[in-house]
Amino acid sequence: MKTKPTKSFKADMNLPKLFAQFGSDEKCREQLTSLRWPKGVTCPRCRSKSISTIAERPQYDCNACRYQFSVTSGTIFHDTHLPLSKWFLAIYLMTESKKGMSALQIKRTLCVAYETAWYLCHRIRAAMREINSNLLREVVEVDETYVSGKVRGHGRGYKGNKAIAIGAVQRKGKIRLQVIPNATKQVLHQFIKDNTAPDTEAIYTDEMPAYWGIEDADTKHKWVNHSAEKWVVGDVHTNGIESVWSLLKRSIVGSYHKVSIKHLDAYLDELEHRFNNRKNEYIFRDTLTKLVSAAKLPYAELTNAA
Numbered sequence: 001m002k003t004k005p006t007k008s009f010k011a012d013m014n015l016p017k018l019f020a021q022f023g024s025d026e027k028c029r030e031q032l033t034s035l036r037w038p039k040g041v042t043c044p045r046c047r048s049k050s051i052s053t054i055a056e057r058p059q060y061d062c063n064a065c066r067y068q069f070s071v072t073s074g075t076i077f078h079d080t081h082l083p084l085s086k087w088f089l090a091i092y093l094m095t096e097s098k099k100g101m102s103a104l105q106i107k108r109t110l111c112v113a114y115e116t117a118w119y120l121c122h123r124i125r126a127a128m129r130e131i132n133s134n135l136l137r138e139v140v141e142v143d144e145t146y147v148s149g150k151v152r153g154h155g156r157g158y159k160g161n162k163a164i165a166i167g168a169v170q171r172k173g174k175i176r177l178q179v180i181p182n183a184t185k186q187v188l189h190q191f192i193k194d195n196t197a198p199d200t201e202a203i204y205t206d207e208m209p210a211y212w213g214i215e216d217a218d219t220k221h222k223w224v225n226h227s228a229e230k231w232v233v234g235d236v237h238t239n240g241i242e243s244v245w246s247l248l249k250r251s252i253v254g255s256y257h258k259v260s261i262k263h264l265d266a267y268l269d270e271l272e273h274r275f276n277n278r279k280n281e282y283i284f285r286d287t288l289t290k291l292v293s294a295a296k297l298p299y300a301e302l303t304n305a306a
């Protein structure tokens, strides 16, 4: 049995088109089928392509091993028991929203429980992250910034709700963002090691001594002296990563209002994904494909870990 490749995932997706194309469970299933099995429906258990459809319900029957399955079997779509059209809407909102979407906004927009919204956000972010899993290389700027959140009942001087974020950006390329416990040499060097290719040409930072020693035989380290108000020396500057920080701060003010530092990691993830996919016109389709192909992570396991 063969499914025709879909042409519905135009780059210029919008809400009315989303409803027209994915407004019913049947239409969503059709799309997922072509994304999960572009070369025709395959038995998840024995890989056979000899498959019959079951007339009464949206399921398949494997002619080789008699396993009965649906397009969502063994995927996270199956686990949540959420209508597929709500999943599609959540994915659309997460991938297309310019300022980001919080779990609370997803909860309100989709009329689902907060736990469900949180789970959807978590899974969709994880899928988006996998689309951009290559290490940064060539010229990479690294910088850290302090983010302060608001806490009810505390004045502006309250220091308990602050966190440090670190970021790296490849010139004209992708970014990596992360919350770090402190800005020590060990932590900064580990972040750079985890996110850049071993043969990265150059790493540009500010003058902070904790960055010293990051160079090696094929990677240069250069810095600009911010405390001496030197922001650009030739090609050496960190303007790329600094514009990411102003984007982060605007997004926190514009969209989330009250930032709980506890959730800063999630905001950074979201920003990273949107930035890295800003030129990917098919991010909606790519995210759906990841979600329908990835091994499922049971809901209970995920909420226990959080």
Ligand SMILES: [Zn+2]
Pocket: 043, 044, 045, 046, 047, 048, 062, 063, 064, 065, 066, 067
């Ligand atoms: Zn089979």
